[in-house]
Amino acid sequence: MTGPDDPHWRWEFRCEDFVYARLADAQAAADEMPPGPARDAESNRIDSLYLIASQHNIWIDLRGQSAGRCRTCSPSAGGVPCLTMTGLARIWRTHPDYQPGWNRAVDQPETGSGSTYREYKTRTTIWTRRAAKLAPFYDRFTLERDRNGEFWKCKTCPARGESWLPPSSLYDHPFAIDQALQQHPTCPALENKEPTTP
Ligand SMILES: [Zn+2]
Ligand SMILES: [Zn+2]
Incomplete structure (x- = not known):
């Protein structure tokens, strides 16, 4: 059993922790904005990002056992962390806590099969x-x-x-x-x- 001293402790949750920390910062900044359409638009944007993120948390049961996969994506489709959560993290890719490996398929397509990259670059459904x-x-x-x-x-x-x-x-x-x-x-x-x- 690993504990907080292990450098890999809770490694699978780092991406979602990162996204939620950035969203909390964004929410705090939005709350400081003067009331008006700009604040409404920003709050709306943050709500939508939370909505997406909430469907892609790694599942943990009532006993604290991690399922090792997000509640929505099958492991073969998204891996851990899943592509949706790593994609959300990429919004803040210049942040010092951002891990470049989170979106390797997109940022370094030469390292993989390139199919994820090609699909994403077509900009089509x-x-x-x-x-x-x-x-x-x-x-x-x-x-x-x-x-x-x-x-x-x-x-x-x-x-x-x-x-x-x-x-x-x-x-x-x-x-x-x-x-x-x-x-x-x-x-x-x-x-x-x-x-x-x-
Ligand atoms: Zn997912
Ligand atoms: Zn006919």
């Missing part, structure tokens, strides 16, 4: 990155399953694709979405619709 393929699909098709696997189905006519099951869960690609527009590029039911004559 996951939906934005997928919309080009998904929006045209769901416009005209539904994705369905039967006992033989997943298939596309036209919303307008009875056409459907062949059911396909991935050979393993590691190879889970939605081929039905790729195939729908190739196999059913235009729907006869749509084409045969007579233009309504007045």
Whole structure:
């Protein structure tokens, strides 16, 4: 059992302690501002940061046992401290207590796989990155399953694709979405619709 003399004592909490200390400073400074829209805006900003931070505290049970992960992020997604808490800490990256290693994936992308960095630099949501393929699909098709696997189905006519099951869960690609527009590029039911004559 380690104690406060151990340099690694409570190491996993240092990032959240850092963020909460900076937020407390910011809150104290905001409270000193003259009442008005600038103070309201700053208080609002701090409240939002607290709101985000509160969802990413490392979980500790009633007996004081650390779960070694944040209450929200799975360890594989965020590590300890999680990416959300280290990202919040980065607001104060010039503070002397800031640990450069907290955001290595972003600040030194050459040290890792670079995928976190690339994703974050696109400045887009996951939906934005997928919309080009998904929006045209769901416009005209539904994705369905039967006992033989997943298939596309036209919303307008009875056409459907062949059911396909991935050979393993590691190879889970939605081929039905790729195939729908190739196999059913235009729907006869749509084409045969007579233009309504007045
Ligand atoms: Zn988290
Ligand atoms: Zn059709």
